[in-house]
Amino acid sequence: MKLSTTLKALGLAAAVALAPLAAPAQAAGTVTVAIALDPGSWDPIDTFVVDWSSAANNIFDGLTARGADMKLKPGLATSWEFLDNNSRIRFKLRENVKFHNGEPFNAEAVKFTFDRLLGPEGKKGPQQSNYNSIDRVEVVDASTVDFVMKQPDPVLLTKLAGYGAMIVPPKYIQEKGDDYFNTHPVGTGPFKFVSYEPKVSLTLEAFPEHWGGAPKLDKLVFRMIAEANTQIAELQAGRIDIATLIPFGLAPTVEKDPKLSLISITGPTVVALRLNTQNGITKDVNVRKALIMGIDRDAIIKAVLLGHGKPIASFQADLSFGYDPNLKPLPFDLAKAKQMLQQAGVQPGAPIKIDFRGNDATFREVAQAAAGFLQALGLKPSLQPYETPVLLNDIIPNGKTGEAWHNAWGGWTFDYDNTAYLMYHSGEKWNPYDKDPKLDAMLEKQRSIYDVKEREKILQEIARYVADNALEIPLYNQNTIYGVNKRLKNFEPPADRRFRFTDVTVE
Template identity: 55%
Template sequence: MKKTIKVGAILIAAVTCSVNSFSADQLTVAQGYDPQNLDPIDTFRLSWGSIGSNIFEGLIQRDETLKLSPGLATSWDFLDDNSRIRFHLREGVKFHNGEPFNADAVKYTFDRLLGEQGMKGPQRSNYTSIDTVNVVDEFTVDFVMNQVDPVLITKLAGYGAMIVPPKYIEQVGEEAFDRKPVGTGPYQVVNYEPSVAVELKRFDDYWNGTAKTEFVTIRFIAEPATRMAELMSGGIDISLNIPSTSVEALKNNKGVDLVTVPGPTVYMMRFKTTDAITADPRVREAINIAIDRDVILTALLGGFGETIASAQGERSFGFDPSLEKYSYNPTRAKTLLAQAGVKPGTKITLDIQNNDETFREVSQVISSYLSQVGLDLSIRSNDSNIMSSDLIPNGKTGELFLFAWGGWTFDFDNTAYLLYHSGERFNPYIADETLDALLEQQRGTYDREVREKALQEVSQYIRSNHLELPLFNTAAMFGVSKKVSGFTPAPDDRVRYMDVAVED
């Protein structure tokens, strides 16, 4: 049943329903993580991308093959020696509340992102190369740049750059927008209950066609075993975040397909480099070579992924194929620890998230490996939101902390700058002038050769100083019911449901 809610001068079409009220023409999806906030500037999580990509759009689109194409902008031109980028906007587009998309909406989006509201979230630092956004006319805007940004066009296709409605936000407020956002995408938000589900309904005035399924319910099922049981019993149609421990069971289930694609997500352990025994590079190298990554990849991840030498996979721009991976060498690890004065039985702590079953097991195996070289590793399990919003940014971790990074731009800049540049949110411990200079150098040019060389030097510097412990580049894995048609796996987990249908 539809009803109309009046908020100020804006009419908002709403649908009254509950999580289990949809029956026909519905797709049910499960994912392990809830972003806890649907505002695109308030999160960096892939769990937002798999929801927000159906609600919001940017000036640029990127499809599942990573190809960039026009989105809410039909074209763009680099002007004034690249110091200004002019975007020509698509006409006839509406937000879900009926508000028109235009140049004012684009300016509002980036003023908000780069202003006080954006400073509260993690996305702003991706877009600080933009000085101002100026309205030229109703469907033309100029981005005035304060520096070159060779990754900007890609970044405009995702996350913080999603275009939002000025009037709606100003009238309902920021907190309401977190829970009931409005975009221009093929689906609109009906209801969002944190930690339970988000319900979407087809937006019939969508400018780029009509979604095949009217309703999409995305359930948050943190426990992997429960999620897999629901998938294999037919309770859900698609599941993201497939644990490696369920791969064989899915392969043997006649009603479900396991769909995989090489992804951007890398797993690593990062070091507290400012104090404790991990301030010593010999200790960091010892821990790196005390772990047999190949065995873990095969035994616990089912071989779905690759071991890595740096915080990126082969598809990432800036990847250095010559960078040597750490080789398993427990004998040398013991020697290095002895040289560093570390006594057998020394206790250290690894912080992990409490909702990742696979990497709980990985952590246990790592603990066993480290015990063989004389380190007593304690594993501390944390709420994922507390870990990302408090422990890491405020430098409260143990000597090691497990870190997953979805480098969705497939450009190492977006990973390396945020992880290694001094003062960045996810870099509580490294402050290094050499790294800062390299990172700024590659951000200051559109020359791909210069950028690639600088980014490879960043990886080499991290490796030579043993500043982190790279583990795996994982595959993106999806469980899909055989009743589902039109599903395309997204390497960056930004799954789109517009063309997906479910047979009765």
Template identity: 60%
Template sequence: MKIIRRGILAGLTAVALGGVSFATVPAYAEGTVTVSVPQDPASWDPIDTFLVAWAAVATNIYDGLTYRGPDMEIVPGLAESWEELDDGKRIRFKLRQNVKFHNGEEFNAEAVKFTFDRLLGDEGAKGPQRSNYTSIESVEIIDPFTVDFKLNAPDPVLLTKLAGYGAMIVPPKYVQEQGEAFNLNPVGTGAFKFVSYNPKVDIKLEANPDYWGGAPKISELNYRFISEPSTAVAELQAGRIDIVVPPTIPIAMIPVIEGASNLEVVSVPGPTVDALRFNTRDGITTDLKVRQAIIMSVDRATIVEAILAGQASEIVSFQSALSFGHDPELQGLPYDPEGAKKLLAEAGIPQGAPLQIDIRSNDASMNEVAQVIVSYLQAVGLNPTIKPYETSTLISDIIPQGKTGAMFQQKWGGWTFDYDNTAYAMYHTGEQWNPYGNDPELDRLLESQRPLTDRNEREKVLKEIGKYVADQALELPLYNTNAIYGVSKRVKNFVAAPDNRLKLNEITVE
């Protein structure tokens, strides 16, 4: 197995649109690559989604003002440069010239302003991305290729946010003409152009020969939506899939891929963390002692080594060690089943008390881990059951609507590698990932770190948030998983992305 700690992506990528005239792909761009992703995002509009599966595809359709590659460095994207003005209250972006959207519209300052007016307006209010960009008060056009972002508060991770998801730049005229149809017919400035979309089945792209970052080195890029891990791996073995992206491949299937002479496993440390969060509104998990007891019942070290084969690391707070705000000194509750029994007794919890654990049905590793957790909880006198949900149902309905059992799986990419992006979404009152919490002190801490421009001071507050959450036992933190890719050896120049956002314009195929 190839283990990569860091990688540098040589170029950028993008995509284009169906329903628009397509340029002929040059002869030097040859070959088709097919990628398996575990979920159909159902909309390709940047403001509609938070899903990693969306980014795995759409990173090749759209560009942001900035770009962050596998080396985690922020570099120019559609903005050639930027500078802070007015003591950080304004950021001025100089935009690339001679860039066109896939439908022929010119990329310019008007497109940037339209994108962010839409994101921060009524359209953006319908989706999950707007709250990530509320530090932007307005976007002002200085000239056709210069814009100022006027900020209502400092945002220390804004440049990273501009590299992904809701901040992807869209073509004004096309979006206005298409309306809701834009969801299914995306147009960006990227290295690949949209061809067709078959919901629940696939999305097909073709090379954009006029891409500002250089024409792609393959002619077609297709994505298939395969939720079942065994099916994805079988298709990889059969040669009908070239790349399987995380989190599809369960640990148990790594030897299967490694045993094939034409395949390889590429594993990189990533931001994705898993936890079982608590319903703090209903049932026995409203009691802090019960939550602490559950955490103390589970031997996470054994899970990481025995179930996950070392392809993960334990976590104490809901972030990876690569996250800004991670506190290596923070001590979690120890594995102590006898202490857990004592706490349950003090809380008056009877033997055999029921406990429902909601998980994603297609997450093979979590399914196995959940079975082990059931055994641990049974050992301290609880009666847990597992309720699997189709992923989109769990994350789009059950969790946001507060309809979970006592515990529910939360898998979070933390793609900004900054604890704010995770903690604010998970713990601030009113956020969709926080259906049960209403803690004024935690809200105060979360809000207090956002305006801080002193990196050290902000880091202190983020660590304080991590400790506060641990003290309140708001979740059973489990592990930070590696990003595990299955790759055909016919694919050359492949660089694994820790955050799953693969730009594939530089790959070639034999």
């Protein structure tokens, strides 16, 4: 099977390797990171893009924190307890903490942050819906707050460690206004804002008074570089220290450079072909299982991802809460798959259409490879690329897909609920075809439970149920890949790209 795009990418890698290396080295005490996108606002409630958190995770703190080791720990709250049959969560707050502008952090700042997030200002952005389980925040005293809950939310403590829940300074925002805060952020994190040039760079400097200890670096610079080959050329030239856009085909270029390290670790992103259970040949569950068995996922991982990924049995990474190590993918078995299609009465040359995001060069190769396997099954596959907004906002939610469609999903919470509820519950945007009362009941039940073991058991049952019903072809969990200058020391690569540079040093 010819995977032409991979070969082109490898050719590009050779060209990039010849980039000039005569640029000046980074200044001592400064680390420069390339991110792909400018989020357009540094206000925590305004965005959900990962590149926001790559930078802003160093400006802001949440009540809880989660490091590269994935373990939840105290942040601006030192402890928490559940009261009144779990309808109230009481947080004890860290004392003697200051925002970068000298404003004190206290219970009023927490209340202001969540009143704002859950109010009209938060409604303008994409983060409010992640925290709608909170009814209100009540101040108990200067260092204690209660979260009064509308409903249980077993993922809330993790969600408080990132994005919309980052604590913001009341007086500063009230005096300067929301528009100014968007481009001049102030938090309690280990680095403070210096300057921002839209679509070019964000510069931060160490905040020596940080409650967790002063950073060991003097300065952080985040450069917005949308082109992967440009990021790699800048990395090789020594003008950036970390590249976050490393296409699989260019990974060998970084790996071979003696000044650089290629870091490839399990990340949150999983990729599948979701299946239309209402129309076409995929209406039959046995046909859906035959399609899974007819595609060699290991071959795709090896040829397209160059090994930077692993097969999956459910739509989640093995770092996900709810992952079941005992659930194994259906094996690749072309002969068995053909037999199952025959038994299901599928005629040779039956059509099967795959809809996918046309701007995703990697998945275009995956789709071509999958189509080759489906053709070997005796089917007539066709590939339909769409502009990403059209596919995500029209074709999928309105049930206008072909038999299969491209679904890539991350989720920094690493909790299967974040995926499963949105993918499989009746009426959800990403579930245009299925209404399954049994599955709905399981999804709803786990959301009402704080007991970790009981909830994990239900999430694993959901994954098995989805696999038994073959609602998708689980393809792979792709690695998070970084290119890093070897002059960085004590750098812990986060799976979710939420960097925290407090302990990093440079030679």
